[in-house]
Amino acid sequence: MRREEIESAVREAAEKYTAAGASAMIRPTSGQVKSKQESLIPAQAKSKQETITPAQQKARRRRQNALLRNVIQVIFFLMMPGAFVAGFSGVKSIFQKVSEGSVLELNSFVMALIGLSLFTIVFGRFFCGFACAFGTFGDFIYWLSGMIQKKLFRRKKQYGLPERLSPWLQKIKFLILALIVLTCATGAYETIGTYNWNPWSVFSFITALRFNLNGYMIGAVILAAIIVGMALKERFFCQFLCPMGAVFALLPQLPFAWLQRDADNCIKNCRACQTCCPVDIRLETDGFRNGECIGCEKCAGVCPKGNLTRWDRTLLKNEMLPVIIRAAILFLMGGYLGLCRFL
């Protein structure tokens, strides 16, 4: 643990240093005519008064991006808290129909599944990163846990699971998906009555402000365990357990939906993007290709050289606009599919 702390501190320092270096390289252009020693003092004074350094600008942009993401998350949480359940109920509905041997129908759940899947194929797992109510809930729990650890226990680094376990734990969700699909397709889902194990049902009680958990005790216990996990690891449920996430990860997401990383241009041993990644993608070896990326775009914000790009970000010369456009498309689609509570 201590070694990791030191490593992260060094990394942070390196980030600051490179950012400061970049700013030092840019700043003197205004006062190139003057000698270095003369220009240094007024430049510093000036920066305190009106202009901000590129490093500060970058930090401010990161805060704005984070704020935008949180605002979108809250909007979707309030308006479409049932979207992820509806999408996965589509999967269950298909296989339950198969177990009965009856004709598949395009009911509203299957439509939600198709809609979310198409959106994910075109835009990547933007839904996971920005719109899923359970993901937002997990982000909130992790943030809360971090705050408590910082304020009460004065820990600088949040407790967490070791990063090297993540690729293995991330496979669990495929097992869960396979298990649910199998129980649905054999009809066992109904006969055993595992519906009261469903932590999402219990979660949906809470979003509907109903606190009568009669008959859902197993689900409540599982949800409590998940909350503990969420407090220990960012996006714990999303990356390790979520069966809907497993479906999304198995979808053929179009390669231009992802950020592209220009590895040749990277600072050696920087790893800033990898360190901030909530789902521990090993960008060096895996890239974005394994379907685990939840499209949170944190890496693009943290990269000291702006090495993470995507066609729409480049085209619009803006980081926020593509996010807003995606959110708007998703929102309209969700409203059309009947996922919005107030439409």
Place this chain on the structure above:
Amino acid sequence: MKYQSFITKLLAVVLIGVILFHYQNIAAARAAIVAENEAAIAEVEAYNRGIQAENQKREAAASGESGTAEDAGSTAMLYQNGTYEGTGNGYGGPINVSVTIEGDTITAFEVLSHDGEDPAYYALAESLTETVLQEQSADVDTVSGATFSSKGILEALNDALDKAVNG
């Protein structure tokens, strides 16, 4: 290869699509046969019922008590005729329904308001009204995935039926 994973996943999804498409064709063919058989059975049953009714009429005419039979039936009914409204707790609020009963049969059952339900969930739960009319019972399975909206509708139905009970 750069797009190897994309192509494998695409093929997998296409494969699942093809399998489900085939399944759909087989299931549709089976459903058509089942529907045909059911129609044939219904025809035979209707024919039988017609004969039974004729026989009963003949018996009644023979014994000469045709006038009082109907009155005796109405006092033995479980529910009063009429339209009744009921309320149940859905997922996000109350669900109001109205039920029309004529001669112990539910002739109409509809949901009047469902403000608290998410549209996608309610759309599925709404199919319960047809199931209830078909089964003539409030004891039907909830729609899986839309359990709370379903329970709300059935609760409201039971509430309405309680008001309609004779005596």
